[in-house]
Amino acid sequence: MPYLLRKVVILVFTLWVAATLNFVLPRLVPGDPVSVMLAKYQGRLDPSAVDALKIAYGLNDLGSPVSQYFSYLGRLLHGDFGRSISLFPTPVTDVIGQALPYTLGLVGITTILSFVIGTALGLYSGWRRGQTGADALTPVSLFLSSMPYFWFALVMLYVFAFQLKWFPLSGALDPFPGAAFTAGWWSSLLRHAALPAFTILVTSVGGWLITMRNNVVSVASEDYLAFARAKGLTERRILSRYVLRNALLPSFTSFGMALGFVVGGSILTEIVFSYPGLGFYLYQAVVGLDYPLMQAIFFIIALAVLLANFAVDLINVLLDPRVREGRA
Amino acid sequence: MNALNLGGLRRLFSQPRTVIGAGILIVLLLMGLFAPLLTRYDPNSLEFDSFLPLSVKHPLGTTAIGQDIFAQLLYGARLTLLVGAVAGLIATVLSVALGLTAAYLGGWVDEAINALINVFLVLPGLPLVIIASAFLRGGGIWPVILVISFTGWAWGARVLRSQALALRERDFVQAAVASGESSGRVIFMEILPNMSGLIAANFFGAALYAVLSEAGLSFIGVGDVSLVTWGTMLYWAQAKGALLQGAWWWIATPGLGIALLGTSFALLNFAIDELGNPRLGRAPAKPPRQGRVPASTPAPSDALLSVQHLEVGYVTRAGTVRAVRNVSLEVNPGEFVGLAGESGCGKSTLAFAATRLLDPPGAVLGGTVALNGRDLLALSPEELRQVRWKEFSLVFQASMNVLNPVLKVREQVYDAMQAHGIHDKKVLEARAEELFRLVGIRESALDAYPHQLSGGMKQRVVIAIALALEPRLIVMDEPTTALDVVVQRQILQEISEVRRRLGIAVVFITHDLSLLVEMSDRIAIMYAGEVVEQAPAHELYRQPAHPYTQQLMQAFPPMTGPRERRSGIPGRPPALSEQLTGCPFFARCAKRMPGICDVKPLETFTVSEAHTVACFLYDPAVPLATRTLALNAGTPPPAPAHPATEVNLESALPYSQTN
């Protein structure tokens, strides 16, 4: 399967690039995080602690940059990302472990929902071209997907949380929601997730709609569609076996990529709603110059994207018979 | 693919989307440009009280530190537009340069650039931009622009590379290379101009990405927040708690500005995409309800298929092109009727119209098509669906992509039968195998996908499917034209045998008369939308009556006999968009009668039983002496002049209906 082999190679290669970028970038900045930390703790750290920190961050100047790089890679492979500076001494992996489920939940589910809704509407818009409703969907989608989504989030927050008080203003859960996974807990979770989810949904549905619409329109003018009609197949049959399967293929590839971006994609929404996901913590890390956390989150995001892409490539092989033989 | 040439630009601007998109863009541009004229205040001055509400003096109030929001909005437009345009431009230039280089040079350069593109595409955009910007803090708008450009070029590069790869293989590029053009000129004069539409669309896409990215970055405080852009306005608004203070206009207006700007870019992007891919645009307007020729009930006849006075046309912006003019044709049960004519004579249009597969802008303008006495044109969609394939079926041109690429052949054979009530698996399987045996394909092909079959095999599958429900009539439109000559001969033999065995009537459409002579019972010749002669095959072959048919039968290189020069038919068929009076062949006819042939409305005359011809040489109303003179003269006509304007069917019509 040379096709899949190539994809694996690209995956590993890109991960390596991401890791290397992570290593290189901070070293371009004058000064170092330890000094920042020192400043933060106003000199209340004694020198041995400082040295320990430097070693923990890989910032001690032992060895050449090259050997530092390899020890960094080594630590990476063991999942050791160091300790967060802004949330010292919490290990970065703990921070990520806390934040990841929220992001996956919120963004993952809304991405799937917006894909399904957008694709369905796109099918309608493309198949029923010429009807007012179907045609109107296009400019509306263009507007929705060109809107800065964090701005839309702000507007939603203002109207529904601030003015109408239907939804909470921030966070993922009430301060004391009760034990996890109880009814009260779920209700609290859902109420907090409602606005962010709605924002993401509205702003991303347009893209899927237009993509699907264009695919459907392309497929509709293909010869095999004319032949299917000539055979006297019912419209339902044509839509499901001829149009959908062919139009969905390219959409599906994009969907896979989007799933990857789930993990890092809604940073701004999380910031606006103070929703404690990965994006929110990334922002905190940037503001607080918390390099280890920043790098770790970025790396996790890159990993997620690459894995999702790879999964999509795998599924593509299953879905598209032409790809199976390397003739995509 | 249409590029941004003059005709393209005109079409582009006739679309409402383009107009609106461009309009919004221009308004915003003017706002920024004429900011000093529209407001007296400096956006950065802090002279006013904070959080003033809307008033005449401050149409949008003031910020938390006393700046006039309206002034900020106007001046902010400048920087925002600058970021969009410049970052978009840089990203596009990078995309074009890398995409084109990869495509043109190929080899390891292509592999390397492709790998680079893949890496950049997969690295998550916004986080990357955020982190990169964090490390490049401060320093004005240019770091932001550069970071955005360097993260935003990859998508465009992939798209442009694909397009350039496809163009590189096109014959006109190869021809330029073969002429001796240098690489530079091939890239800049041959390939690039044909990509101009895609590049323009790409620019707008990149600009959109840039504006939204800048807004996002500014909003979270990355980049230089001392500048006035719409993004930084949102940052300050949020930071100073504008919503909590009730100053919603501070948030709403810059955000709306960004949304509108983004929408205008998106509209322009979309409109240009449509230009390159015309199918994506609005559905062509349905032609007005066709007025029928008064005598629209079909005249009774025993024929299986009876086409009477059929008029079919294409409704385009430039007027209606009459592709089929007053065609009458009959097919008896079990008969093999050949329909021959040059490309553009309307024969495919006739087939599609008669089987109601004609898409807009094509429309039936008059006449009837009766199958077994029922007018096909009058059936409701559901009635039509039931009749389809059971009573008549269609075999498309061999070059067409007629089988669904993602379904196995088996399913595509079954579903024709399933749509008409046969659901028993055993019956379906037995029938499918029987059909494949009939056309000479091995049964294992049933489990293959279409792309695994050769051209000849695919066409045999199509013929097998056409036979599935044992229709009484099969219409075949150039079924063997794109196939190799040996395969063509094999398939023709199979068709001939199958239809004799099953007693099916066949209408066989082709431009190659020689194929028909061997297999047909009757042959009809079409020219410029009219049927100019119909006769039994043997008689047409031995005694062609119409001058066009006579010349057609001579206009090919001989396979046997002396290797002598022959001549074709001088000139070419008239454009279907022209108004033609009299005989359409007049200008090229060796036996024409000026004053008669170009003036009288064309009629059909009988030569002998079952042999009709639309030619005034056989018109009893014309004096015999005149006709005899013309028949014997046979002087070649002068070189015909053709009008410079002609509706180009290809650009006006949906794909695959230009015959």
Place this chain on the structure above:
Amino acid sequence: MSLPSPIPRPTDSRPTGQPATETTLEVVKLRKVFGGRGRREVVAVNDVSFSIRRGEVLGLVGESGSGKSTIARLIAHLYQPTAGEIRLNGAVVPNRLGSGALRQFRRHVQMIFQDPYASLNPLHPVGYTLSRPLKIHRLVRGDLQTQIAGLLERVGLSPAATYAAKRPFELSGGQRQRVGIARALAAQPELILADEPTSALDVSIRLDVMNLLLDLKDQEGLSMLFITHDLAGARYMSDRVAVLYAGTLVELGPAEEVIDRPQHPYTQLLKSAAPRPDAGPVSGEVPARGEVPDLGALPPGCPFEPRCPFAMPECRAGLPRLYDVGNGHQARCLLHDPEVMQRHSAP
């Protein structure tokens, strides 16, 4: 590595006083393999040799996958051969040519493409397309527009002034093809490679284009490689005919010889399958099943063996050589090997 001196023109005399070369093109054991580097190897052209004399038309006949287009592109230097030699006017054309030498080469060899709808840049007016070869090869003499008009008139596009301003979409298929011919002529080449120039045209227009090519050939003393799948067309146009099957040359000889008395089973198959409008209603079985083979998985020995009604075990042993069947006519078939035939005819 570039040619040390310009490719000799037929009228140049050699330094040693030998007579001017009569052979315009010689192709020796030309071979082209596509693929490699992880993809399957496809042998598109398998050791093909032929020559074309001055003023001669060689018809190259074959179906899809026969390698005929690839050969044209190899000769036109659009592809590089994997093995073998191409000689122009007696001098070998190296695989790698510097840009100057390449441009020189292109003055001698020009190509006409099959698809008139794809071979002209849709954005350029006809005049521009025709001006390019003149400018590239520095053949502009006096007024460029007049020269272009002259070219257009020679291919029958009159009045030239109106045609020069037109864009391809305003022309019919036949007219576009004439522009393509004019473009090839502009460089004043000695050899024209016509890659199925009439296949995409209507039957009634083909004859006109073929006649035009014949007239131009006579007027200019051109040599031509006329590629086609139409046996009748090859017979009409060519002095000699070569038949290709799956990348291999299977028959070669004077046109009438090869086409009227084909000696290779494949050529016989082609002839029986060809439409014969002048022979009237005819029917008859085509004596072979199967289709053109997959070039990536050719059978050993003769490529036609799986489909050949006369196949013998020896046919699989190795690729037969070209046997002489008289009158300058050769066929690559063991049916003409006296030893093999003797073995099989002995009772």
